[in-house]
Amino acid sequence: MDDFSFIGNSDIQSIEALYEQYKQNPDSVDESFAKFFKGFDFALKHFQAVPGKIISKEFNVINLIHGYRQRGHFFTKTNPVRARRKYFPTLDIESFGLEEEDLDTVFEAGNQIGIGAAPLREIIKHLQETYCQSVGVEYLYVRHPEMVNWLRERMESVRNLPEYSLEKKKSIFKHLNHAVGFEAFVHKKFVGQKRFSLEGSEGLIPGLKALIKKGASMGVKEFMVGMAHRGRLNVLTNILGKPYRKVFKEFVADEYDDNVSLGDVKYHLGYDNYMDLDNGEKVRLCLLPNPSHLEAVTPVTVGLARARIDHAYNQDFDKVVPVVIHGDAAIAGQGVVYEVVQMSKLPGYRTGGTIHVVVNNQVGFTTNYLEARSSTYCTDVGKVINSPVFHVNGDDAEAVAYVFELAMEFRHRFNVDIFIDILSYRKYGHNEGDEPRFTQPTLYKAIANHHNPRDIYAKHLEVTGVLGRQEMKQMVIDFENHLEQEFDASTEIKKMSIARFMPDLWNNFRYPKREDFNGEMKTGVPISKMKELCDKLNHLPEDKPFFNKVHKILADRKKMMQANKMDWAMAEMMGYATLVAEGHPVRLSGQDSERGTFAHRHAGFTVEDMNERYIPLKHLDENPLSFNVYNSSLSEYGVLGFEYGYALGVPKGLTIWEAQFGDFTNTAQVVVDQYISSAEEKWGLMNGLVLYLPHAYEGQGPEHSSARMERFLSLSARNNMQVMNFTTPANLFHALRRHIKRDFRVPMVVFTPKSLLRHPKCVSSLEDMQDGRFQEVIDDSNVDEKNVTRLVLCTGKIYYDLLARKEELNATNVALIRIEQLHPFPKEAVEALFAKYSNVVLTLWVQEEPENMGAWNYIRSMLPGKNIVPVARIASASPATGLAGLHLVGQNEIIGKVFKKCHCELKLPYCNLNCLEGKPREEILKAHYYFAESDKFSI
Secondary structure: OOOHHHHHHOOHHHHHHHHHHHHHOHHHOOHHHHHHHHHHHHHHHHOOOOOHHHHHHHHHHHHHHHHHHHHHHHHOOOOOOOOOOOOOOOOOHHHHOOOHHHOOOEEHHHHHHOOOOEEHHHHHHHHHHHHOOOEEEEOOOOOOHHHHHHHHHHHHHHOOOOOOOHHHHHHHHHHHHHHHHHHHHHHHHOOOOOOOOOOOOOOHHHHHHHHHHHHHHOOOOEEEEEEOOOOHHHHHHHOOOOOHHHHHHHOOOOOEOOOOOOOOOHHHOOEEEEEEOOOOOEEEEEEOOOOOOOOOHHHHHHHHHHHHHHHHOOOOOOOEEEEEEEEHHHHHHOHHHHHHHHHOOOOOOOOOOOEEEEEEOOEOOOOEHHHOOOOOOOOHHHHHHOOOEEEEEOOOHHHHHHHHHHHHHHHHHHOOOEEEEEEOOOOOOOOOOOOHHHOOHHHHHHHHOOOOHHHHHHHHHHHOOOOOHHHHHHHHHHHHHHHHHHHHHHOOOOOEOOOOOOHHHHOOOOOOOHHHHOOOOOOOOOHHHHHHHHHHHOOOOOOOOEOHHHHHHHHHHHHHHHOOOEOHHHHHHHHHHHHHHOOOOEEEEEOOOOOOOOOOOOOOEEEOOOOOEEOHHHHOOOOOOOEEEEEOOOOOHHHHHHHHHHHHHOOOOEEEEEOOOHHHHHHHHHHHHHHHOOHHHHHOOOOOOEEEEEOOOOOOOOOOOOOOHHHHHHOOOOOOOEEEOOOOHHHHHHHHHHHHHOOOOOOEEEEEOOHHHHOOOOOEOHHHHHHOOOOOEEOOOOOOHHHOOEEEEEOOOHHHHHHHHHHHHOOOOEEEEEEOEEEOOOHHHHHHHHHHOOOOOEEEEEEEEEOOOOOHHHHHHHOOOOOEEEEEEOOOOOOOOOOHHHHHHHHHHHHHHHOOOOOOOOOOOOOOOOOOOOOOHHHHHHHOOOOOHHHOOOO
C-alpha cells in the first residue's frame, strides 16, 4: 500500500499510523507529510503545554487540505453564466471540526501546501486560490503517486494563478481580439448564414496558441487536431493560418476549380500549415476534415498521430501531439469517445497522450446539460483511464492559457491523456439562425447581458495598467480593417479549391481513372524469392519453447510450398512478406487478427508459459516498424477510424483493418459512410486503407454470415473505393501488391472467406503468384465456348458450391464466371464474355444472400438491358437463418435452381436447355418453368 492510501482514507487513525511509520523511517513517507511531522515533533518537544485539542486540530487541518484537493472543483468560480450546483458537504471549516476562533492559529499543516507553518486563515486562502477560483481540478483518483505529486506541487506552488509578463498579456489580448473580431465580422458580412461560431468560447484561441508554443518549446514538431464544426472557422484562420479571404469566398462560392471533389460545407474542411515560432523554427499544424458526426474525427486524429510518430519520428511520442476538441454534449453522448479512450494505452494505439479539450457550451443542440448526461461532468469519461481533468472559466483568458500550458507539460512528462473542460457558452442557438430561447430562456437571458471574453480581459488589462483603452481600441480597429481588405481580396477569387491535405506525403499520388483498375499491372514475384521468404516466415528460434501445434502449422506450410501450392493464409502472408522486403511497411489490426478469428493466419506465435510473442514477419529486416499485427480492443468504430487515420499518414504502406466477422462492420458504419466512401469527393482525401470483412453463408446465423455487401456497393461510385470478393489466394496476393504499387490510393474492401480458408480447391500454384496478375473477372477454363448455353455469374465462396455440382453432373454446357472485383465494375471484361459465349440461352446471377441484399441490384444496374435472371434466397429483413438445417435447405435450393432437373420428356438429371434447340429464348424458359410462379424460392 502506498503513502497515498492514507491520504485517500483521510481519517485520524490513518494519519496516526503514518506518523508511526515516519518515526521508524522519515524517508518512507511523502515529503509533505515528513515536513508536517517534523514540525509536529518540534511543537511537542518545545511546547509541552500545547493542549491536546490543538494537536488534534492539526489533523483536522490535514483533512481540510485533502478536502480542497479532492473536492475543491465542486466549489469553483468556473462557470461564467450559470450558478454552480450545490454540493454537500461543503468546504466550510465546520465540516472539518474547525472553528472561527482557529483562523488565526498557526498550524504545521501549512507545510503540506508549501507555505510552511501558517495561520489557518492563510492556509485556507492558499487553498481557495489554488482549487476554487477560475481553475478546478480533478486528480486525486489518479493511481500513480508520481503524477499526483507532480500536479499537486506544480499547482499549489503557483496557486493556479499564472503570473504572465506584459508581453504575454498583450499576446493573449491580440489572440482574443482576433477570435472575437473574426466572428463579429463574419456575422456582419454574411447575415443569417450558418458558421457555427465560437462566440462565447473565444478563449479557446489563446489557449491553443499557448499549448502550441509550450509544446514547441519542448520539442514537439507536429500537432494533429480534430474537432467538430463549432468554432472551426476561427481555428482554421486564427490557429492554422488559413487565409481569411479563402474562408470568406467559401460563403459565396458556387464552383470548384477541378472536377475531383464535390466539396463540403466550409466548417467541415481540413487544413494543414506550419506556424512560425519566435526562434525561427516551425511547427506543423494539421486540422483533419470532419463530418457532422461530431466525434467521428476523434479516432482518425489519434490514428494519424500514431502513424507520424511511427514513421516520421521513430516512435518518439514527444514529437507529435494529438489534440481533440470536443463539445460537452458530444464527449458525454458519443460512444466512440469511450472506445478511443480505452485504446489510448494499448500497444498498437498509444500516441503518448491525447490532449482532450472540451468547448463546454453547457447545452447540446437545444438540450440542457442536466438532460444530456448522467455524470457530474461531461469529462467523466477521462476518469476511466485515470486522466487528470481541468475545469476552467472560459472568461478568464489567462487561466485558460495557463491550463493549456500545464496540460502540455503534463503530457510531455507522463505521455498519457489529459482533459481540459472550458466552461463557456454559446452566444446564439445551435446555428446562427436558430432561436435558443424556445428551450433555454433563462440561460440566454444571462448570455444576452454578458460581455465577451475580449472585452472582459480588456477591462482587466486597463485596470491593471497593462494596456490603455485607446491602444486596445486601435488594435480592434486595425484588425477589422485587415479583415475588410481580406474580404475585398476574396471577391477576386474566381473558383474555390480544396488544397491537398499533407501535400508532402500525398503530392506524388494522383486521383485514379476507371482504366487504372484493370489487371494489367505486373505484380508477380519470382518463385526463388518467395521460397527464400517462406523459409523466414516458417522459422522459429530454437531457444524458445512454443506450443506443439505451432510446429505442425509451420511444417504443413513448408509441405505446401514443396507441393507447389498456396492456400489463403500462405498467399496473404507472402503478400505481406514481399511488400515488406520491397520497403513497404505493413500494419494489420483487428479483433484476434494475430491468430485470425478462424485460426488460419498465425502471424505471431506466443512463447509457451510467457507473454512474449515471436512474429516472423518482423524479422525480415532490422526495422521494427516494417510489419506489425495487433489484436485490437473489442471495438469497430474506434479501431476502424484509427486505422483510417493511420493509413492517411503512411501512403506508401499497407494498412489493414479486419473485422472479426464482416457483419460487425455496421458498428463502424459512420467511418465507412463519412470517410472511406466519401472523403475523396468531399475533401480531396486519398486513403489506401484495406478492410477485411469475413463473409459467406455457412449456417452460422444472421450475425455471422453477411458483411452487407449491398451497403458497400450502394456507396460505390466514381471509383471511390474497390469492392472485392476473391475466389483464389493468388488474386488476394496480386490485389494487395497492386494496391500498394500503384501511384494512387483508394480504400479497398475485401470480402474474405471462412470455409474457403481450408477448402482443398481454394489454392493457387507458385506459378500463379509469379507469372499471374490480378484478375478482375475469372473465366471458366473448362468449357467449350460453343457448347455453353447457360452463363452463370457469381462472386466469392458460392463458386465452389456451384463447381462441385457442375462436376457432379458433368454440366459441360454451363460456364461459371467469377466477378472478383465488383467495384469499379469490370464492365468491358464482362461484356467481352457475353460476346464470347454467343450461344447462351440463359444468363444467371447467383448469390447466397437474399435477393434484396448482396450484389444483385448492383449487378443489374451495371449491366442494363441484359436478360439476367437472379438466383438468390427470397427477400428478407434478416441476412440469414439461425438454423443450420434450414440454411442447408436454402443453399440446396440455390444450387438446384442453377442446375434444374429437366421437365421435358428427356428426363435429364439437369436441364441443359438443348431439348428445345432452335426455339425462341422466351419459349425455352417458359417450357422449363424459369418464370413460373411454382418455381419461386421457399427459403
